[in-house]
Amino acid sequence: xxxxxxxxxxVDHTSIQSAMGVLALIIISINFFKVKRLYFWAGTAFFSVGxxxxxxxxxxxxxxxxxxxxxxxxxxxxxxxxxxxTIIAVGKYDRALGQMIRKPPQxxxxxxxxxxxxxxxxxxxxxNVATVPVVVSTVKAQVSQLxxxxxxxxxxxxxxxxxxxxxxWSPTEVLVASTIDMTGTxxxxxxxxxxTISVLFISLDWFIHNRQLKHVDLKAAVEVAHNPxxxxxxxxxxxxxxxxxxxxxxxxxxxxxQSFLFSVTVLIIPFTFMWAFFIKKGKRFSxxxxxxVKGNTTQLHGLFFLFLAAxxxxxxxxxxxxxxxxxxxxxxxxxxGPILLFYLLIAxxxxxxxxxxxxxxxxxxxxxxxxxxxxxxxxxxxxxxxIGVGLSTVMIGPFNITxxxxxxxxxxxxxAIIQKNLVFAFSYLLFIVGVATVFSLIL
Numbered sequence: 001x002x003x004x005x006x007x008x009x010x011v012d013h014t015s016i017q018s019a020m021g022v023l024a025l026i027i028i029s030i031n032f033f034k035v036k037r038l039y040f041w042a043g044t045a046f047f048s049v050g051x052x053x054x055x056x057x058x059x060x061x062x063x064x065x066x067x068x069x070x071x072x073x074x075x076x077x078x079x080x081x082x083x084x085x086t087i088i089a090v091g092k093y094d095r096a097l098g099q100m101i102r103k104p105p106q107x108x109x110x111x112x113x114x115x116x117x118x119x120x121x122x123x124x125x126x127x128n129v130a131t132v133p134v135v136v137s138t139v140k141a142q143v144s145q146l147x148x149x150x151x152x153x154x155x156x157x158x159x160x161x162x163x164x165x166x167x168x169w170s171p172t173e174v175l176v177a178s179t180i181d182m183t184g185t186x187x188x189x190x191x192x193x194x195x196t197i198s199v200l201f202i203s204l205d206w207f208i209h210n211r212q213l214k215h216v217d218l219k220a221a222v223e224v225a226h227n228p229x230x231x232x233x234x235x236x237x238x239x240x241x242x243x244x245x246x247x248x249x250x251x252x253x254x255x256x257x258q259s260f261l262f263s264v265t266v267l268i269i270p271f272t273f274m275w276a277f278f279i280k281k282g283k284r285f286s287x288x289x290x291x292x293v294k295g296n297t298t299q300l301h302g303l304f305f306l307f308l309a310a311x312x313x314x315x316x317x318x319x320x321x322x323x324x325x326x327x328x329x330x331x332x333x334x335x336x337g338p339i340l341l342f343y344l345l346i347a348x349x350x351x352x353x354x355x356x357x358x359x360x361x362x363x364x365x366x367x368x369x370x371x372x373x374x375x376x377x378x379x380x381x382x383x384x385x386x387i388g389v390g391l392s393t394v395m396i397g398p399f400n401i402t403x404x405x406x407x408x409x410x411x412x413x414x415x416a417i418i419q420k421n422l423v424f425a426f427s428y429l430l431f432i433v434g435v436a437t438v439f440s441l442i443l
Contacts, residue, residue, distance in 0.1 A: 002079055005072040006266065009258045014063070020072060021065025024308045031305040039302035043309040050313035057319040071311030074174050074361060075304060077265045082292040083272040084126040084172065090281045090288060096234035097123060098138040103231075109213040112142055113158050114206055120162035121202065125170055125242055129401050135159055136409040142218070150216075152412050156403075156420040157209065163402055164394035164425075165202050168387060169194040171249050172268070175361060175390045177261035182368060182386070183379040187260060188250055190383055197388065197435065201428060241275055306359070314365045323369070330370035339378070340437045346371065347389040347433050351426070354393035354400070364390055374440075381440030388432030395421035 004023065008016045028047065035043065054067065088094055097119045101112070116139050123131040136155060143151050167173040169191055176194075180187055248271060253263040276285035317323050334342045346367055353363040364386055368375075375382050394402055396418045407414040 002072075002076045005069075005076050006262075008069070008072075009262050014066070017069060018063065018065045021063075021068040024068035024072075024312070025065075027304055028308055031301045035302040035305045039306045043302075043306040046306070046313040047309035050309070050316045053313075053316045053320050057321070058316055059319070067315040068308060068312050070315050070365065071307040071361075073259070073261050073265070074178060075300075075307055077172075077174050077177070077261060077268075078300060078303060080265055080268045081128055081172065083268050083289055085128070086285060086289040086292045087272045087275050088123070088126045090276060090285045091234070091237070091279055093126075093234055093238050094123060094134050094138075096231050096238075098134075099231050100235070101138055101142075107142065107218055109216040109218045110210050112139070112218060113154065113209045113213055116154075116158040117162040117202065117206065120159050121166045122238065124163050124166045125172065128172075129405055131163065132159060132402060132405045133409055136406070146216075148412075152410055152416060153420050155406060155410060156417045157205070157424075159406060160395045160403060160417075160421055161205050161424065162202060164391045165198045165205075167391050167394065168198045171246055171260075172264055173391075174261070175364070176387055177259075177264050178361065179364070179383055179386045179390070181259040181261050183375050183383045185379045185383040187253070189380070190387075193384060193435070193439070194387065197432070201431075205424070237279070245271055307362075310359075310362045310365070314362070317366065318369055327370055331373070334373060339374075339381075339440050340433065342374065343381075343385050343433045343436050343440075344430075347385065347429050350389050351393060351396075351429055354397040359397075359400070360390035360393045378440035378443065380443050381436040381438075384439060385432060385436035388436070389429055392425045392429045392432065395425040 004016055004020050008020065028043075032040075032044075050067075054064065058064075058067070101115045101119055116135060119138070120131055120135050123134060136159070139155075140151075143154060146154075167176070170176060171187060176187075180190070245267075249263055249267055252267055253260050256263065272289070273282070273285065276282045330342070330345070333345060349367060350360060350363045354360060368386075371382055371386075394400060397403060403414050403417045407417045410417070
């Protein structure tokens with residue numbers, strides 16, 4: 001299906017759309033009994049409602065098999081992301097960051113929190129969700145003598161907040177790339193705003209925890225880095241690689257007519273191979289990347305089932321009468337009320353949907369038609385709104401993969417993890433709405 005998606009970006013032909021539709025149905029059928037309960041019920045609900053609506057509302061001239069292609073671009077990116085995880089492991093950059101956590105001077109709770117947050121921030125650009133177990137395994141021993149409730153709050157804040165804030169400007173984040181394609185906004189123009197918000201809130205988080213943790217005692221040994229020069233070299237290599245990737249991505253996107261999301265997807269594999277050969281780890285990278293991709297394919301059963309079923313529903317939904325009523329309501333709010341109220345309504349809907357299990361990509365896909373007029377009039381403001389609000393749900397979605405993995409690592413209930421970030425995430429959402437409103441009024 002990934003190859004068909006790439007082909008469809010160059011050749012717009014009904015046979016390719018039909019083949020993608022057939023493959024989507026096969027994948028949904030095969031994974032029906034393989035996925036976990038959450039993905040099973042959510043995916044089945046989307047697919048069942050979609051089938052009923054397709055039968056009742058979709059006109060006969062719209063081919064049924066053409067209703068399955070809306071999420072394939074997202075799945076293609078998820079499929080190639082393990083190459084980024086592999087190069088981090090091969091280059092031993094995760095170990096270098098682990099040494100950074102324990103280096104002198106003597107650790108305090110404030111210093112440990114900041115280092116954990118920064119480690120998460122840097123690793124997430126490449127490891128994505130794989131960052132969580134790496135950070136927990138590296139840091140957990142340092143806080144093991146503290147109470148479980150404190151440990152849960154420490155990791156829920158230091159990992160989930162940094163994770164969501166760095167993805168705000170990451171070009172490899174699916175939500176960023178898909179929003180840019182949706183609104184037509186240039187990533188280079190968005191980057192200063194998104195990066196500034198990211199740095200502002202990570203600084204605010206550190207300031208809050210400086211006040212909360214400065215009186216907490218930490219009994220942790222200082223580890224002298226085995227080779228400070230090597231540590232510095234690894235961190236510089238990582239920073240250089242991030243810069244090169246962004247520059248190459250922007251250059252590629254400027255020279256090809258395809259979408260930003262497509263550019264990210266096709267660049268990841270050749271870039272990681274070039275990086276591996278640059279650090280003289282090409283053979284090991286080739287072996288490990290094949291193994292990582294095979295493992296990732298197994299883990300993606302649930303996401304493929306959910307996103308293909310949800311994509312089918314998203315394609316069918318605009319034909320329904322409910323869509324017409326919702327469109328009328330949102331159009332009335334947009335045309336008669338202040339833009340702040342309209343943005344706040346959209347933001348609260350996406351935030352609320354996340355609390356009941358909707359992935360932000362699915363929520364945004366559902367609500368994006370109601371933003372059509374706003375996207376034309378205020379593409380920059382809408383881009384900031386959707387990216388910021390969508391990623392605020394990373395901290396609070398009980399069925400989002402990141403809080404779920406963190407809960408598994410800490411042997412805790414996902415709801416116990418996400419409730420520790422509700423106030424921070426909602427405050428962040430309100431700030432995003434305010435920034436999006438300001439840009440919509442001045443641009």
